Amino acid sequence: MGFKKSILVINGPNLNRLGKREPGIYGAKTLDDLQLELERTASELSFHLSFYQSNSEGDIIDRIHESPGKFEGIVLNAGAYTHYSYAIRDAIASVDVPVIEVHISNVHAREEFRRESVIAPVTIGQISGFGFASYKLALQVFSQEV
Numbered sequence: 001m002g003f004k005k006s007i008l009v010i011n012g013p014n015l016n017r018l019g020k021r022e023p024g025i026y027g028a029k030t031l032d033d034l035q036l037e038l039e040r041t042a043s044e045l046s047f048h049l050s051f052y053q054s055n056s057e058g059d060i061i062d063r064i065h066e067s068p069g070k071f072e073g074i075v076l077n078a079g080a081y082t083h084y085s086y087a088i089r090d091a092i093a094s095v096d097v098p099v100i101e102v103h104i105s106n107v108h109a110r111e112e113f114r115r116e117s118v119i120a121p122v123t124i125g126q127i128s129g130f131g132f133a134s135y136k137l138a139l140q141v142f143s144q145e146v
Helices: 031-045 057-065 079-083 086-093 133-142
Strands: 005-011 047-053 073-077 099-103 125-128
Touching: 005 031, 005 057, 005 133, 031 047, 031 133, 057 086, 073 133, 099 133, 125 133
Parallel strands: 005 047, 005 073, 073 099, 099 125
Antiparallel strands: none
């Protein structure tokens, strides 16, 4: 059976530190654990997933620029770039691939600066506060026609 869709999952700065970084906020599971969980969900949905993590803004932008023609959707946790990277915002706006912004923690219940997303206006939606399930919910959205 072929894949219905190819989805790119991009994780931004410090997400390579999952499991070590502030486990009271982000939990004890690692980025590898996240990938394994999402691969199971993707298998159920007949999706092909590609994973990418970078602490560098330009590398994330390059991946977004390269996505048209390769992916039918992007799940993006831009980390701290969410709150100030107009460059990532502009990269999203420059491609015709739908993007869902995700966050492990509930950014709206945290520090004031985390409550503003400069990328949200150019995404099809934002999911936050459900741990790794935020990503799984984004995949469920892509299983619908968006």
